[in-house]
Amino acid sequence: MTPSTTITTTTTFFLFLIYFTTATSSSSTTLDPNQLKALQYLHISTTHDPCTLSTCDTATPFRHLTALRLTDCTADHRLSTAVLTALSTITTLTFYNCHIPVVHFPTILTTNLHSLTSINSLQRLTGVFLSRFHNLTHLYISGDPIKASGIHIITSNMKSLKSVTLSNAHLTGYLPKDWNPKLTYIDFSRNKLKGTIPTSLTLLKSLKVLNFSSNNLNGVIPNSFGDLISLENLSLSSNSITGPIPGSMSNIPGLVHLDLGSNQLNGVIPEFISEMRELKYLNLENNKFHGVLPFNESFIKSLEVFKINGNVDLCYKSSVFSKDIKFGIPPCDKHGMPILPPPATHEPSSLAGDDGGSNGDNGGGYGDDNLEKKSQVNDYRGPSKVALGVSIGLSSMVFLVIFSVLLFKC
Structure with a gap:
């Protein structure tokens, strides 16, 4: 029988991939003996039927694993091509804190895998190695350096890819020009990517999460950015992006998280941001925005996180806000200019x-x-007390001498 698999994706800062298999009928069969041996080779306990703890299919006479998770591996854990061949029925493979050198994956396994996750684990990863997993729908690599000439070589052949995370992987080069239209989640944060954000990215109508933070990106945010109508989480912080916030972003109704901090964005802050009803996180700090802050107190209080400091030419109307609210920017004068602190005086x-x-x-x-x-x-207020005492003493002595002489003559 063929199992029916439901995939649930949680798009938080980390992407956790969990597969649940629903059997069409009950079965008392045990795991395939070759897979039992493979698990024993990996130092995974087989005292009890692994299918009671892991995900298996309902094949007869023996069942087969469809998901495997290796966590906190020791030096005894070793991958081999023979073991991976025995486990070729796996569709979901996860490594967490397993510092294991990669080995050759058999073709049947690279074909069957739909989800591959490695967090602080696989060593000596290359773009060519990852590109062999053509049928992946979910790829999550974090904390594992990848040697590649660019992201394109990794993802270009993954035609079914829906979610990709390549974070803190020492990636260099430019962002891809071509994107899989099925993508709903992209996280390329904490790398060394350079260049501009391609306008082709805005064709991803189903994209919900986009994170390019902590790279070396420059240029402007594309004017067509508002075409990402499904976007809920946007983070472009800690880059060198310039220009204004494009007005088309007002077309994104469900934006919850907007982080543009620590760039070189300029212009005035657009008023439409205060009309984003779902927005809970707003970071615009450390940019070059100028003018008057266009928000009111009720909007700011509706946010869970609000950061605006570090914009030296930006100010706020003190009459609009309570005195207990601190922004980290100065109030405005009657001309809408920042009120500078009084200069130092030397009088x-x-x-x-x-x-x-x-x-x-x-x-x-x-x-x-x-x-x-x-x-x-x-x-400069006069002689000191010591000098004054010495002067008085000397004057007294001179007076006594003169007085003695006059007395003697008399």
Whole structure:
């Protein structure tokens, strides 16, 4: 019999892939003996029927594994082509904290695999090796360096790919120009990718998650970005992206997470962002935005995370917000310009009432400078007590001598 498999995908910061097999009828058959030996070779306990803990099909007379997860492997764990051949019925293969060198995967296994996950595990990965898994729908690699001339060589032949994560994998080169239209999840974060965001990316009408954060991308956000109408999570933070936020992004109704922080974006912040009813996370910090913050207090309070500091030419209308709200940007004057802090003063008369502490909080070393000037002022207020005492003593002695002489003459 052929099993019916349901795939459930949870698109959080990490993508966890779990396959559930629903048997069409009950079966008391045990696991295939060759697969039992393969599991024993991998130091996986076979005391009990593995099908009670793992996912198996309902074939007769022996059942076969359809999913295998290797976690926290020891030095005794070794992959071999013979073992992988015995486990060729697997469609879901997961490695977690298993630092195992890759070996040749038999063709039958690379054909059958629909989901491959490696987190801090497989060593000496190459783009050519990964490209052999033509039928993958889910590929998740995180923390494992991949030697490849570009992402395109890895994914170009994966015609069924729906979810791809290649994070913290030391990838270089440019973003692909061609994308599988079935993609719903893309995470290329924490790599060394360069170049611009291709406009072809905006053809992915089903894309829900896009994460290009912590790379070396530049250029502008494409004007057609609003065509990603299914997008829920967008992160382009920690790159060198320039230009304004495109107005077409107002066409994305379900955006929940928007992270554009630590770039070189400029222009005014568009008002349509406050009309995104699903938005919960907004990060626009450390850019070059200018003008007046277009949000009101009710919108900001509806957010779970809001970051706007680090935009030196941006200000907010203090009359619109409560005094207890701190943005990290200055208030606006009547002309809509940032109110700059008062300049440091060097007039001695202004130091008479200073305590030397409040100015120091304003930066620029004002406190230390004022303390030095106060000392200088004290130096010019007259002779010190020691000098005054010596002068009085000498005057008294001279007076006594003159008095003695006059008394003697008399």
